[in-house]
Amino acid sequence: xxxxxxxxxxxxxxxxxxxxxxxxxIRAVGPAFGAGALALGRxxxxxxxxxxxxxxxxTWVRPTPREWLLMAACGVSWFGVYNxxxxxxxxxxxxxxxxxxxNVGPILIALSAGVVLRExxxxxxxxxxxxxxxxxxxxxxxxxxxxxxxxxxxxxxxxCLLAAATWTVGVLTQKPVxxxxxxxxxxxxACLVGAVATLPWAGDLLxxxxxxxxxxxxxxxxxGLVPTALAFGTWAYALSRTDAGRLGVTTYLVPTxxxxxxxxxxxxxxxxxxxxxxxxxxxxVALSRRRPRTVPTAGSTAGAGTGADR
Numbered sequence: 001x002x003x004x005x006x007x008x009x010x011x012x013x014x015x016x017x018x019x020x021x022x023x024x025x026i027r028a029v030g031p032a033f034g035a036g037a038l039a040l041g042r043x044x045x046x047x048x049x050x051x052x053x054x055x056x057x058x059t060w061v062r063p064t065p066r067e068w069l070l071m072a073a074c075g076v077s078w079f080g081v082y083n084x085x086x087x088x089x090x091x092x093x094x095x096x097x098x099x100x101x102x103n104v105g106p107i108l109i110a111l112s113a114g115v116v117l118r119e120x121x122x123x124x125x126x127x128x129x130x131x132x133x134x135x136x137x138x139x140x141x142x143x144x145x146x147x148x149x150x151x152x153x154x155x156x157x158x159x160c161l162l163a164a165a166t167w168t169v170g171v172l173t174q175k176p177v178x179x180x181x182x183x184x185x186x187x188x189x190a191c192l193v194g195a196v197a198t199l200p201w202a203g204d205l206l207x208x209x210x211x212x213x214x215x216x217x218x219x220x221x222x223x224g225l226v227p228t229a230l231a232f233g234t235w236a237y238a239l240s241r242t243d244a245g246r247l248g249v250t251t252y253l254v255p256t257x258x259x260x261x262x263x264x265x266x267x268x269x270x271x272x273x274x275x276x277x278x279x280x281x282x283x284x285v286a287l288s289r290r291r292p293r294t295v296p297t298a299g300s301t302a303g304a305g306t307g308a309d310r
Contacts, residue, residue, distance in 0.1 A: 004241065007237075007241075008237075008238045008241050008242050011234035011235070011237045011238040012234070012235075012238045012247060012250045013250075014230065014231065014234045015231045015232075015234045015235045015238065015250070016250055016251060016253050016254055016257070017257065018226050018227045018230055018231035018234075019227055019231055019251070019254055020099070020253075020254045020257035020258045020261060021226065021227060021261060022223060022226075022227035022231075023090070023095040023096075023098055023099045023254075023258045023261075023262070024095050024258060024261045024262050024265055024266060025219050025222055025223050025227070026038065026086065026087055026090045026095070026223065027090050027094070027095040027098075027262065027266055027268075028219055028265070028266060029212075029215075029216045029219035029220055029223075030087055030090055030091060031091070032208060032211070032212045032213070032216040033204075033205070033208040033209075033212065033216075033220060034087075034201075034204055034208060035084055035087035035088040035091065036084060036087075036198060036200070036201030036204055036205075037201045037204040037205040037207075037208045037209075038083075038087050038208075038220060038223070039080070039083035039084050039087055039194075039198045039201070040195060040198040040199065040201045040202060040204075040205050041205050041209070041220045041223075041224065042083060042220060042223040042224045042227075042228055043079060043080075043083065043191055043192075043194045043195035043198060043224070043228065044195050044224065045220070045221050045223070045224025045225060045228070045229075046191050046223075046224040046225065046228030046229040046232070047188065047191045047192045047194075047195050048224075049224065049225055049229040050184065050187055050188035050191055050192075050229050050233065051188055051192070053184055053188070053229075053233075054184055054185055054188050057184065059182040059184045059185055060182075060185055061180065061181050061182060061185065063177075063181060063189075067177050067180070067181060070173045070174070070176060070177045071173075071174075071177055071186060071189045071190050071193065072189075072193050073169065073173040074169070074170045074173040074174045074177075074186075074190045074193075075189065075190035075191065075192070075193025075194045075196075075197065076193060076194065076197050077166040077169040077170050077173070078166055078167055078169065078170025078171075078174070078190065078194070079170070079190050079191055079193065079194025079195075079197075079228075079232075080193070080194040080197035080198055081162070081163075081166045081197075082163050082166040082167055082170065083194065083198070084198065085159045085160070085162040085163040085166065086098065086102065086159070086160070086163045088156075088159050089101075089102075089156045089157075089159035089160045089163065090156075091156075092155055092156030092159070093156035093157070093160070094262065094266075094268045094269070094270055095258050095259075095261075095262040095266060095268065096255060096258050096259035096262050096268070096269065096270040096274075096278070097139060097156075097270040097271075097274045097278070098156070098160050098258075099254055099255040099258035099259075100135075100139060100255040100270070100274070100277070100278030100281055100282065101139055101157055101160035101161060101164070101278075101281070102160050102163050102164050102167070103164070103251055103252065103254055103255055103281070103282065104132045104133070104135075104161070104164050104281050104284070105164040105167040105168055105251070106251065106252075107128060107129050107132045107133075107284060108164055108165055108167075108168040109167075109168045109171055109172070111129060112168050112172055124287055127284075127287055128283075128284040128286070128287035129284065130284070131280055131281075131283055131284030131287060132280070132281045132282075132283075132284025133281075133284070134280055134284070135276075135277040135278065135279070135280030135281030135282075135283070135284060137277075138273065138274075138276065138277030138280060139157055139273075139274045139277035139278060139281070142270075142271045142272075142273035142274040142276075142277055170190075171239070174186060174190070174236065174239065175239060178236060178239055178240035179240075183233060183236035183237040183239070183240050184233055184236070184237075186236055187229075187232045187233045187235075187236045190232075191228065191229070191232065235247075252282055252286065255278055255282065
């Protein structure tokens, strides 16, 4: 592995660990803040840290109008709506189940790339998408039950799928901007846009912060500094240097890490049927990323080599 490859792998590793911890932290401190207030607090802390980093490193390139538009779309979708949807989902689902559902995102990214980037729809992608969404439906069924709270599971599952969809929008709008703008700058602008989008919950954040305990406030600050400022920054760094599909594969590890973290910290495990659904969803994601083999023919050696390198 080259020096650049090692740095990309390290950045992806930091992102995976930090994002896994976010699912547990949201579950732990979410009740003290509520979905909207926690999203705003996290983004304000992350935006402040990223702005300081941009000022200290002087990593600023003047964006074009199109780049401003793409960063704004990334900020509203991936930083704003994603955080709101995930926080609300974890009010209804355990951390491991939420992580398994959100991580159908790579399937949505691949399907969207087939349309937006005209990469097509190979058979492994379509088969994997079917298996992945069957797993998501199974999770929704597993987390539903009798009684007044029985609808919480399916609603939580739908919120997780919304988070996965906004993750897709975020990646598709972020990748073109990273061709010219520094990763740190792109992350900072998107984070601040997300904070602006969640400003309607400013009053709730003030009230919740006054009533929250020290560890709960520290948990919100952690979400802003590590899973947001650090992890989104390392993700953008890696995304600017590798293919989006290949980088998305690294997030397969997130649900497993979340379950392992949530068990001792929160004392919770997903229902057995949800674990089965999660295994199906992740198997579908893995299958969707398989590249169909091409049989080289005479005179096509160069083309086959290029395809293998992608």
